[in-house]
Protein backbone atom coordinates (compact mmCIF):
# COMPACT_ATOMS: atom_id res chain seq x y z
CA UNK A 579 0.00 0.00 0.00
CA UNK A 580 1.02 3.60 -0.54
CA UNK A 581 0.95 6.58 1.83
CA UNK A 582 -2.42 7.89 0.66
CA UNK A 583 -3.93 4.60 -0.51
CA UNK A 584 -7.61 5.09 -1.44
CA UNK A 585 -7.81 8.62 -0.01
CA UNK A 586 -9.78 11.26 -1.92
CA UNK A 587 -8.29 14.72 -2.48
CA UNK A 588 -9.51 17.99 -3.98
CA UNK A 589 -6.96 20.58 -5.11
CA UNK A 590 -8.06 24.07 -6.16
CA UNK A 591 -6.12 25.57 -9.06
CA UNK A 592 -4.72 22.24 -10.21
CA UNK A 593 -4.25 22.86 -13.93
CA UNK A 594 -0.80 24.46 -13.72
CA UNK A 595 2.16 25.19 -11.47
CA UNK A 596 2.23 24.15 -7.83
CA UNK A 597 -1.40 22.95 -7.87
CA UNK A 598 -0.76 20.60 -10.80
CA UNK A 599 2.33 19.21 -9.04
CA UNK A 600 0.27 18.63 -5.88
CA UNK A 601 -2.55 16.91 -7.77
CA UNK A 602 -0.16 14.52 -9.53
CA UNK A 603 1.88 13.85 -6.37
CA UNK A 604 -1.21 13.01 -4.30
CA UNK A 605 -2.29 10.59 -7.04
CA UNK A 606 1.18 9.03 -7.15
CA UNK A 607 0.85 8.51 -3.39
CA UNK A 608 -2.41 6.63 -3.93
CA UNK A 609 -5.24 9.19 -3.80
CA UNK A 610 -8.08 9.75 -6.23
CA UNK A 611 -7.84 13.45 -7.13
CA UNK A 612 -10.32 16.11 -8.18
CA UNK A 613 -9.05 19.57 -9.03
CA UNK A 614 -10.49 22.92 -10.06
CA UNK A 615 -9.18 25.43 -12.53
CA UNK A 616 -10.44 28.63 -14.11
CA UNK A 617 -9.83 28.62 -17.87
CA UNK A 618 -6.94 26.40 -18.95
CA UNK A 619 -8.94 23.47 -20.34
CA UNK A 620 -6.02 21.95 -22.28
CA UNK A 621 -3.68 22.14 -19.31
CA UNK A 622 -6.40 20.60 -17.14
CA UNK A 623 -6.71 17.71 -19.60
CA UNK A 624 -2.95 17.13 -19.38
CA UNK A 625 -3.17 16.91 -15.58
CA UNK A 626 -6.09 14.47 -15.84
CA UNK A 627 -3.94 12.24 -18.05
CA UNK A 628 -1.01 12.46 -15.61
CA UNK A 629 -3.27 11.49 -12.69
CA UNK A 630 -4.78 8.60 -14.65
CA UNK A 631 -1.28 7.40 -15.55
CA UNK A 632 -0.78 6.69 -11.82
CA UNK A 633 -3.82 4.40 -11.89
CA UNK A 634 -5.99 6.72 -9.80
CA UNK A 635 -9.25 8.47 -10.69
CA UNK A 636 -9.21 12.09 -11.86
CA UNK A 637 -11.94 14.74 -11.96
CA UNK A 638 -11.32 18.18 -13.49
CA UNK A 639 -13.79 20.92 -12.58
CA UNK A 640 -13.90 24.36 -14.21
CA UNK A 641 -14.81 26.62 -11.27
CA UNK A 642 -13.81 30.24 -10.75
CA UNK A 643 -12.67 30.72 -7.16
CA UNK A 644 -13.96 34.31 -7.33
CA UNK A 645 -17.49 32.85 -7.35
CA UNK A 646 -18.47 31.31 -4.00
CA UNK A 647 -21.35 29.34 -5.55
CA UNK A 648 -18.99 27.78 -8.09
CA UNK A 649 -16.53 26.89 -5.32
CA UNK A 650 -19.21 25.24 -3.21
CA UNK A 651 -20.58 23.35 -6.23
CA UNK A 652 -17.09 22.11 -7.12
CA UNK A 653 -16.59 20.68 -3.63
CA UNK A 654 -19.98 18.93 -3.80
CA UNK A 655 -19.20 17.56 -7.28
CA UNK A 656 -15.79 16.26 -6.17
CA UNK A 657 -17.22 14.59 -3.06
CA UNK A 658 -20.13 13.19 -5.07
CA UNK A 659 -18.04 11.83 -7.93
CA UNK A 660 -15.29 10.35 -5.75
CA UNK A 661 -17.46 9.28 -2.80
CA UNK A 662 -16.08 11.44 0.02
CA UNK A 663 -13.23 13.82 0.81
CA UNK A 664 -10.13 13.23 2.90
CA UNK A 665 -7.82 16.04 1.77
CA UNK A 666 -8.61 19.59 0.63
CA UNK A 667 -5.74 21.65 -0.77
CA UNK A 668 -6.58 25.35 -1.15
CA UNK A 669 -4.03 26.40 -3.77
CA UNK A 670 -5.75 28.65 -6.35
CA UNK A 671 -4.80 32.29 -5.96
CA UNK A 672 -4.39 35.51 -7.88
CA UNK A 673 -0.95 37.16 -7.66
CA UNK A 674 -2.41 40.66 -7.44
CA UNK A 675 0.45 43.17 -7.40
CA UNK A 676 -0.06 46.94 -7.75
CA UNK A 677 0.96 50.16 -6.04
CA UNK A 678 -1.52 51.26 -3.36
CA UNK A 679 -2.57 54.42 -5.21
CA UNK A 680 -3.45 52.49 -8.37
CA UNK A 681 -5.41 49.70 -6.68
CA UNK A 682 -9.18 49.84 -7.08
CA UNK A 683 -11.47 48.57 -4.36
CA UNK A 684 -12.84 46.12 -6.93
CA UNK A 685 -9.33 44.67 -7.44
CA UNK A 686 -8.82 44.41 -3.69
CA UNK A 687 -12.15 42.62 -3.37
CA UNK A 688 -11.30 40.17 -6.17
CA UNK A 689 -7.98 39.30 -4.54
CA UNK A 690 -9.74 38.68 -1.24
CA UNK A 691 -12.50 36.69 -2.97
CA UNK A 692 -10.08 34.29 -4.67
CA UNK A 693 -7.30 34.12 -2.07
CA UNK A 694 -9.34 34.20 1.16
CA UNK A 695 -13.11 33.84 0.69
CA UNK A 696 -12.75 30.81 -1.60
CA UNK A 697 -10.57 29.10 1.02
CA UNK A 698 -13.28 29.70 3.62
CA UNK A 699 -16.07 28.53 1.31
CA UNK A 700 -14.25 25.42 0.07
CA UNK A 701 -13.29 24.43 3.59
CA UNK A 702 -16.80 24.99 4.91
CA UNK A 703 -18.20 22.83 2.10
CA UNK A 704 -15.55 20.12 2.44
CA UNK A 705 -15.56 19.50 6.19
CA UNK A 706 -19.01 17.82 6.30
CA UNK A 707 -17.65 15.22 3.85
CA UNK A 708 -14.57 14.52 6.00
CA UNK A 709 -14.12 11.83 8.62
CA UNK A 710 -11.50 11.76 11.39
CA UNK A 711 -8.10 11.99 9.71
CA UNK A 712 -9.25 14.71 7.31
CA UNK A 713 -6.73 17.26 6.10
CA UNK A 714 -7.16 20.94 5.19
CA UNK A 715 -3.95 22.26 3.62
CA UNK A 716 -3.76 25.78 2.23
CA UNK A 717 -1.00 27.51 0.30
CA UNK A 718 0.28 30.78 1.74
CA UNK A 719 3.11 32.99 0.56
CA UNK A 720 6.59 33.93 1.67
CA UNK A 721 5.85 37.60 0.91
CA UNK A 722 3.25 37.67 3.69
CA UNK A 723 6.23 37.22 6.03
CA UNK A 724 8.79 39.28 4.16
CA UNK A 725 7.44 41.81 1.65
CA UNK A 726 10.56 42.37 -0.43
CA UNK A 727 9.01 44.46 -3.22
CA UNK A 728 6.58 47.37 -3.21
CA UNK A 729 3.11 46.64 -4.59
CA UNK A 730 2.40 43.57 -2.47
CA UNK A 731 -0.27 45.10 -0.22
CA UNK A 732 -3.28 43.21 -1.63
CA UNK A 733 -1.48 39.90 -2.07
CA UNK A 734 0.38 39.88 1.24
CA UNK A 735 -2.77 40.92 3.11
CA UNK A 736 -4.73 38.07 1.53
CA UNK A 737 -2.05 35.47 2.29
CA UNK A 738 -1.54 36.72 5.85
CA UNK A 739 -5.25 36.13 6.42
CA UNK A 740 -4.68 32.42 5.83
CA UNK A 741 -2.39 32.25 8.89
CA UNK A 742 -5.29 33.25 11.14
CA UNK A 743 -7.75 31.04 9.29
CA UNK A 744 -5.41 28.07 9.68
CA UNK A 745 -4.88 28.55 13.40
CA UNK A 746 -8.54 29.21 14.21
CA UNK A 747 -9.79 26.29 12.17
CA UNK A 748 -7.08 24.03 13.54
CA UNK A 749 -8.47 24.76 16.99
CA UNK A 750 -12.07 24.25 15.89
CA UNK A 751 -11.55 21.01 13.97
CA UNK A 752 -9.07 19.41 16.36
CA UNK A 753 -11.77 17.53 18.29
CA UNK A 754 -12.80 15.89 15.00
CA UNK A 755 -9.18 14.83 14.29
CA UNK A 756 -9.10 17.00 11.17
CA UNK A 757 -5.84 18.94 10.84
CA UNK A 758 -5.48 22.36 9.24
CA UNK A 759 -2.11 23.60 8.01
CA UNK A 760 -0.57 26.27 5.80
CA UNK A 761 2.31 25.47 3.47
CA UNK A 762 4.22 28.64 2.66
CA UNK A 763 6.26 28.46 -0.53
CA UNK A 764 9.12 30.70 -1.46
CA UNK A 765 9.93 31.54 -5.08
CA UNK A 766 8.70 28.58 -7.10
CA UNK A 767 9.20 28.08 -10.82
CA UNK A 768 5.71 28.48 -12.38
CA UNK A 769 4.06 30.54 -15.13
CA UNK A 770 3.36 33.27 -12.55
CA UNK A 771 6.96 33.36 -11.26
CA UNK A 772 9.33 31.80 -13.80
CA UNK A 773 12.82 30.91 -12.60
CA UNK A 774 14.19 32.60 -15.74
CA UNK A 775 12.05 35.75 -15.39
CA UNK A 776 13.43 39.32 -15.27
CA UNK A 777 13.40 39.49 -11.45
CA UNK A 778 14.75 35.97 -10.89
CA UNK A 779 18.34 36.94 -10.09
CA UNK A 780 17.16 39.43 -7.47
CA UNK A 781 14.74 36.91 -6.01
CA UNK A 782 17.43 34.22 -5.86
CA UNK A 783 19.48 36.63 -3.76
CA UNK A 784 16.73 36.81 -1.13
CA UNK A 785 16.95 33.04 -0.55
CA UNK A 786 19.64 31.15 1.35
CA UNK A 787 19.81 28.46 -1.33
CA UNK A 788 20.19 30.88 -4.22
CA UNK A 789 17.53 29.29 -6.41
CA UNK A 790 13.83 28.81 -7.03
CA UNK A 791 11.93 25.74 -5.84
CA UNK A 792 10.56 23.25 -8.32
CA UNK A 793 6.77 22.85 -7.86
CA UNK A 794 7.40 19.22 -6.86
CA UNK A 795 9.40 20.40 -3.83
CA UNK A 796 6.31 22.19 -2.50
CA UNK A 797 4.05 19.30 -3.48
CA UNK A 798 6.18 16.87 -1.46
CA UNK A 799 5.55 18.79 1.75
CA UNK A 800 1.82 19.01 1.04
CA UNK A 801 1.80 15.24 0.44
CA UNK A 802 3.59 14.66 3.73
CA UNK A 803 1.03 16.74 5.67
CA UNK A 804 -1.73 14.70 4.01
CA UNK A 805 -0.31 11.41 5.31
CA UNK A 806 -1.63 9.60 8.37
CA UNK A 807 1.80 9.99 10.05
CA UNK A 808 1.41 13.81 10.04
CA UNK A 809 -1.68 13.57 12.27
CA UNK A 810 -0.16 15.59 15.14
CA UNK A 811 0.68 18.68 13.03
CA UNK A 812 -2.14 21.23 13.08
CA UNK A 813 -2.50 25.01 12.94
CA UNK A 814 1.06 25.17 11.63
CA UNK A 815 2.62 27.34 8.96
CA UNK A 816 5.29 25.30 7.20
CA UNK A 817 7.78 27.29 5.13
CA UNK A 818 9.18 25.71 1.96
CA UNK A 819 11.04 28.83 0.95
CA UNK A 820 14.75 28.08 0.51
CA UNK A 821 15.48 30.37 3.44
CA UNK A 822 13.70 33.40 1.97
CA UNK A 823 12.36 34.39 5.39
CA UNK A 824 15.35 33.54 7.62
Ligand code: NDP
Pocket residue numbers: 590591592593594595596597598614615616617618619621641642643644668669670671672673692717718719720721762763764765766767768769770771
Ligand atom coordinates in the same frame (compact mmCIF):
# COMPACT_ATOMS: atom_id res chain seq x y z
P1 NDP B 1 0.02 29.56 -11.35
O1 NDP B 1 -0.36 30.91 -11.80
O2 NDP B 1 1.14 28.85 -12.02
O3 NDP B 1 -1.27 28.59 -11.42
C1 NDP B 1 -2.44 29.04 -10.82
C2 NDP B 1 -3.44 27.92 -10.80
O4 NDP B 1 -4.59 28.38 -10.10
C3 NDP B 1 -3.90 27.53 -12.18
O5 NDP B 1 -4.26 26.17 -12.17
C4 NDP B 1 -5.11 28.43 -12.37
O6 NDP B 1 -6.09 27.92 -13.28
C5 NDP B 1 -5.70 28.42 -10.98
N1 NDP B 1 -6.47 29.62 -10.71
C6 NDP B 1 -6.06 30.91 -10.70
N2 NDP B 1 -7.09 31.71 -10.45
C7 NDP B 1 -8.18 30.92 -10.30
C8 NDP B 1 -9.54 31.16 -10.05
N3 NDP B 1 -10.02 32.41 -9.89
N4 NDP B 1 -10.39 30.11 -9.97
C9 NDP B 1 -9.92 28.85 -10.13
N5 NDP B 1 -8.64 28.55 -10.38
C10 NDP B 1 -7.78 29.59 -10.47
O7 NDP B 1 0.26 29.69 -9.76
P2 NDP B 1 1.42 29.09 -8.85
O8 NDP B 1 1.50 27.64 -9.08
O9 NDP B 1 2.62 29.94 -9.02
O10 NDP B 1 0.85 29.38 -7.39
C11 NDP B 1 0.11 28.42 -6.68
C12 NDP B 1 -0.07 28.87 -5.24
O11 NDP B 1 1.22 29.09 -4.64
C13 NDP B 1 -0.84 30.17 -5.09
O12 NDP B 1 -1.61 30.11 -3.91
C14 NDP B 1 0.28 31.20 -4.93
O13 NDP B 1 -0.17 32.34 -4.28
C15 NDP B 1 1.27 30.41 -4.12
N6 NDP B 1 2.64 30.87 -4.18
C16 NDP B 1 3.36 30.81 -5.34
C17 NDP B 1 4.68 31.25 -5.35
C18 NDP B 1 5.52 31.19 -6.59
O14 NDP B 1 6.65 31.69 -6.56
N7 NDP B 1 5.06 30.60 -7.68
C19 NDP B 1 5.32 31.78 -4.14
C20 NDP B 1 4.48 31.76 -2.97
C21 NDP B 1 3.20 31.33 -3.00
P3 NDP B 1 -6.00 28.28 -14.89
O15 NDP B 1 -4.85 27.46 -15.40
O16 NDP B 1 -7.30 27.84 -15.45
O17 NDP B 1 -5.73 29.74 -14.98
